[in-house]
Amino acid sequence: xxxxxxxxxxxxxxxxxxxxxxxxxxxxxxxxxxxxxxxxxxxxxxxxxxxxxxxxxxxxxxxxxxxxxxxxxxxxxxxxxxxxxxxxxxxxxxxxxxxxxxxxxxxxxxxxxxxxxxxxxxxxxxxxxxxxxxxxxxxxxxxxxxxxxxxxxxxxxxxxxxxxxxxxxxxxxxxxxxxxxxxxxx
Amino acid sequence: xxxxxxxxxxxxxxxxxxxxxxxxxxxxxxxxxxxxxxxxxxxxxxxxxxxxxxxxxxxxxxxxxxxxxxxxxxxxxxxxxxxxxxxxxxxxxxxxxxxxxxxxxxxxxxxxxxxxxxxxxxxxxxxxxxxxxxxxxxxxxxxxxxxxxxxxxxxxxxxxxxxxxxxxxxxxx
Numbered sequence: 001x002x003x004x005x006x007x008x009x010x011x012x013x014x015x016x017x018x019x020x021x022x023x024x025x026x027x028x029x030x031x032x033x034x035x036x037x038x039x040x041x042x043x044x045x046x047x048x049x050x051x052x053x054x055x056x057x058x059x060x061x062x063x064x065x066x067x068x069x070x071x072x073x074x075x076x077x078x079x080x081x082x083x084x085x086x087x088x089x090x091x092x093x094x095x096x097x098x099x100x101x102x103x104x105x106x107x108x109x110x111x112x113x114x115x116x117x118x119x120x121x122x123x124x125x126x127x128x129x130x131x132x133x134x135x136x137x138x139x140x141x142x143x144x145x146x147x148x149x150x151x152x153x154x155x156x157x158x159x160x161x162x163x164x165x166x167x168x169x170x171x172x173x174x175x176x177x178x179x180x181x182x183x184x185x186x
Numbered sequence: 187x188x189x190x191x192x193x194x195x196x197x198x199x200x201x202x203x204x205x206x207x208x209x210x211x212x213x214x215x216x217x218x219x220x221x222x223x224x225x226x227x228x229x230x231x232x233x234x235x236x237x238x239x240x241x242x243x244x245x246x247x248x249x250x251x252x253x254x255x256x257x258x259x260x261x262x263x264x265x266x267x268x269x270x271x272x273x274x275x276x277x278x279x280x281x282x283x284x285x286x287x288x289x290x291x292x293x294x295x296x297x298x299x300x301x302x303x304x305x306x307x308x309x310x311x312x313x314x315x316x317x318x319x320x321x322x323x324x325x326x327x328x329x330x331x332x333x334x335x336x337x338x339x340x341x342x343x344x345x346x347x348x349x350x351x352x353x354x355x356x357x358x359x
Contacts, residue, residue: 021232022229025225025228025229025232026225029220029224029225029228030219030220030224030225033220033221033224034215034216034217034218034220035216037215037218038212038215038216041215043221047221047224047227050224050228051227051228051231054228054231054232055231055232055235058232058235059235104218105214105215105218121211122211122214122215125207125208125211126211126215128208129208129211129212140208140209140212141212143209143212144209144212144213144215144216145216146213146216146217172208172209175207175208179207179208
C-alpha cells in the first residue's frame with residue numbers, strides 16, 4: 001500500500017509542532033509558573049494553570065508560527081487563566097497566606113521566629129496589594145518580574161506603555177499610603 | 187538563583203521602608219523557583235490531552251466549498267420566480283367568447299293560426315311635450331345681461347312704454 005505524499009507531509013509537520021511545543025515547555029514553564037504563583041499563591045493551582053496554558057497552546061498550535069514574541073504570548077495566556085481562576089476562587093474561603101508563605105519562601109539560616117515574623121510581614125504587604133484597584137495591582141505584580149519590561153507588560157495587558165507607567169506610579173503611591181496607614185494603626 | 191541579600195526572610199524586608207516594601211515582596215515571590223519535575227508533568231499532561239477539539243464535520247458532499255449551497259440557492263430562486271409567474275397566470279381570466287343567446291325560430295304550432303307574415307312592431311310612445319313657460323319682460327329684465335351683449339347695448343325703453351306693455355300683455359299662467 002502506498003502512503004500518500006500529503007500524509008507524510010502532515011506527519012512531519014505534526015512532529016515539528018510537537019518538538020516546538022516541547023521546546024516551549026522546557027524554556028518557559030518555570031516563568032509561567034512564577035507568574036501563576038504570584039497571583040494564585042498556591043503551588044498546586046499555579047501548576048494547574050501552567051498545564052492549562054500549554055494545553056491551550058496545543059489546541060491552537062497552528063497559530064504558533066504567527067506569534068512574534070512567544071514568551072509574552074505565553075505569559076498573556078497564563079495571566080488570563082490565573083485571573084479567571086482567581087475570580088472564580090473568590091467564592092471559596094481564603095487560604096492562610098502566612099503559613100503558605102512560611103512554607104514556600106526560602107528560609108536558609110533563619111530562626112523559626114524570624115521566619116514567622118517575615119512571613120507575617122509579607123502576608124501583610126500582599127494583603128495591601130490585594131486592596132489596590134485591579135488595574136494598578138496587575139501592573140504592580142507584573143512589574144515584579146524582571147523578565148518583563150514595560151513594553152512587554154503593556155503587551156500582556158493589552159494597554160499602552162504610557163498607561164503601564166502611569167498605573168505603576170499610581171500603584172506605588174497607593175501602596176505607600178496603604179502601608180503607612182496600617183502602620184499608624186498598629 | 188536567589189541573591190542572598192534579597193532573601194525572603196531578610197531582616198530588611200521585615201523592617202519595611204514604605205514604597206519599596208511591596209515591590210520587594212512581589213519580587214521575592216516572582217523569583218521563587220519552579221517545583222521540581224514541573225516540565226515533565228506538563229509534558230505528560232500534553233500527551234494526555236486530546237489533539238484537536240472534536241467538531242462535528244459535514245459530509246464531503248455537503249461542505250460549503252463543494253458548491254451545493256450555490257446550486258441550491260439558484261434552484262430556490264428559479265422555483266420562486268417560476269411559481270410566482272404561474273400563480274399570476276393562473277389567476278388571470280382567459281378572454282371569454284361573447285355570450286350570445288341563440289333564439290330558435292318560432293315554429294308555428296300545427297293547426298294553429300299563422301301570423302301571416304305580420305311583424306309586430308312595438309308601439310312607440312309619444313314622449314312628453316315640454317312646454318316652455320312664457321316669461322314676462324319683468325323677469326327677463328332681472329336676468330343679468332349676457333356678456334356677449336355688452337358691446338352693443340340697446341337703449342332702454344321709456345318708462346311709459348314699459349307700463350303700457352305690461353297692461354297689454356296677458357298675465358302669464
